[in-house]
Amino acid sequence: MARFFVEPEVLRQDVIQLGGENAQHMKVLRLKNGEEVLLCDGQGREALCVLTENGLVVKERRESASEAAVRVSVYLSFPKADKLEHVIQKATELGAAEIVTFPSARCVSRPDEKSLQKKLERWQKIAQSAAEQSGRGIIPDILVLPSFGEALKRGAQADKALLFYENEQATTLKMALSSGSYQTVSLLTGPEGGLEEAEVHEAREAGFQICTLGKRILRCETAPLCALSAVMYDAGEF
Amino acid sequence: MARFFVEPEVLRQDVIQLGGENAQHMKVLRLKNGEEVLLCDGQGREALCVLTENGLVVKERRESASEAAVRVSVYLSFPKADKLEHVIQKATELGAAEIVTFPSARCVSRPDEKSLQKKLERWQKIAQSAAEQSGRGIIPDILVLPSFGEALKRGAQADKALLFYENEQATTLKMALSSGSYQTVSLLTGPEGGLEEAEVHEAREAGFQICTLGKRILRCETAPLCALSAVMYDAGEF
Numbered sequence: 001m002a003r004f005f006v007e008p009e010v011l012r013q014d015v016i017q018l019g020g021e022n023a024q025h026m027k028v029l030r031l032k033n034g035e036e037v038l039l040c041d042g043q044g045r046e047a048l049c050v051l052t053e054n055g056l057v058v059k060e061r062r063e064s065a066s067e068a069a070v071r072v073s074v075y076l077s078f079p080k081a082d083k084l085e086h087v088i089q090k091a092t093e094l095g096a097a098e099i100v101t102f103p104s105a106r107c108v109s110r111p112d113e114k115s116l117q118k119k120l121e122r123w124q125k126i127a128q129s130a131a132e133q134s135g136r137g138i139i140p141d142i143l144v145l146p147s148f149g150e151a152l153k154r155g156a157q158a159d160k161a162l163l164f165y166e167n168e169q170a171t172t173l174k175m176a177l178s179s180g181s182y183q184t185v186s187l188l189t190g191p192e193g194g195l196e197e198a199e200v201h202e203a204r205e206a207g208f209q210i211c212t213l214g215k216r217i218l219r220c221e222t223a224p225l226c227a228l229s230a231v232m233y234d235a236g237e238f
Numbered sequence: 239m240a241r242f243f244v245e246p247e248v249l250r251q252d253v254i255q256l257g258g259e260n261a262q263h264m265k266v267l268r269l270k271n272g273e274e275v276l277l278c279d280g281q282g283r284e285a286l287c288v289l290t291e292n293g294l295v296v297k298e299r300r301e302s303a304s305e306a307a308v309r310v311s312v313y314l315s316f317p318k319a320d321k322l323e324h325v326i327q328k329a330t331e332l333g334a335a336e337i338v339t340f341p342s343a344r345c346v347s348r349p350d351e352k353s354l355q356k357k358l359e360r361w362q363k364i365a366q367s368a369a370e371q372s373g374r375g376i377i378p379d380i381l382v383l384p385s386f387g388e389a390l391k392r393g394a395q396a397d398k399a400l401l402f403y404e405n406e407q408a409t410t411l412k413m414a415l416s417s418g419s420y421q422t423v424s425l426l427t428g429p430e431g432g433l434e435e436a437e438v439h440e441a442r443e444a445g446f447q448i449c450t451l452g453k454r455i456l457r458c459e460t461a462p463l464c465a466l467s468a469v470m471y472d473a474g475e476f
Contacts, residue, residue: 093454094454094460135453211476
């Protein structure tokens with residue numbers, strides 16, 4: 001079934017005319033009268049509609065059933081642009097609630113103030129498109145924080161605040177997750193050059209647990225997706 | 239520490255001169271005398287060496303400690319070329335023992351006989367490079383099988399032979415893995431257009447268990463990496 005994200009107020013109408021890019025997209029799909037279409041407000045509500053000559057007629061409004069019970073935030077220190085876009089797309093498919101990016105000491109790439117607004121729009125669009133394709137009920141928020149310290153402060157509020165570090169060997173992700181139930185998780189990973197020891201120390205002080213992702217060194221774009229997949233598995237999503 | 243893959247017979251020498259691409263790569267790294275280098279035979283054996291003016295002097299030979307105890311084979315029906323290359327790189331990082339690709343009914347892309355040998359060399363090179371970077375003890379084999387039936391026959395020999403299908407809702411990966419111990423796993427996923435119902439039926443007959451990866455639709459290059467991450471997690475790798 002075709003799925004489109006619309007503004008929440010559109011979802012409250014009984015007969016809906018899609019506009020803008022959605023209208024174009026619907027044309028491309030060549031939908032015929034009688035076919036069903038799912039409209040989502042990107043905040044967890046959706047409406048099952050049927051296409052008629054008058055527009056999309058709402059048959060049923062409901063909560064989206066495709067969201068994970070666990071709320072996972074991906075905290076990724078700025079990697080190069082193509083890698084960040086990759087992580088946004090894949091983390092959205094895998095069910096992340098939000099993707100948060102921020103500078104750290106060894107970042108080789110960080111967007112300047114000027115270009116940031118445009119980039120954020122682009123990233124949010126990537127998330128929306130991946131959310132549509134994968135059947136998400138929400139569009140994950142893409143956030144940019146000004147400092148590593150801000151990321152720690154925000155991330156540490158989750159039930160499980162976990163930082164993955166290649167020099168950690170004792171604490172596995174499994175140990176960290178099995179030490180008590182959780183509904184919210186923050187997964188923090190470093191940029192291409194890794195995190196500095198002092199940063200890892202700072203994170204521990206802020207309330208993060210330091211974990212390993214195993215004996216192999218994962219690239220900066222692979223680590224968050226590996227951790228996210230494992231958390232969703234652990235939480236009973238699949 | 240710098241790591242290079244060499245032929246098994248090279249690893250048996252006491253003083254080693256690297257040749258070809260390895261020699262070039264060592265030049266680029268500007269290693270100095272006294273620095274340690276790890277040589278691996280790609281089959282699980284490695285030698286810790288120190289650079290001297292006479293070459294690399296072997297200090298210690300040992301089994302590689304970075305391989306997973308569980309042997310996971312990724313069976314992926316031919317996706318488009320860039321996606322296959324992506325899966326080869328990432329599955330190597332994540333610890334796969336081999337990546338097996340084969341045709342299925344809805345493949346939009348399949349390499350022709352003529353170009354296959356060249357492509358296989360390229361894919362094997364991607365695996366080698368990812369194995370070096372991530373610190374693997376082996377280089378995963380890249381295999382091409384001539385038919386879906388051959389893939390089923392070979393894959394079904396594992397302790398857990400699992401196929402992921404978007405229309406399966408009852409059996410989760412967790413249920414499939416928890417029903418008895420395992421040392422070998424086959425993870426089979428479809429191409430861009432998915433697997434046909436008849437193919438899923440055929441796989442079940444051949445001994446595969448049909449599982450879901452959750453409520454969201456994953457792209458064909460995301461599904462195998464998500465499943466592989468979860469299996470490694472379940473097997474106690476991290």
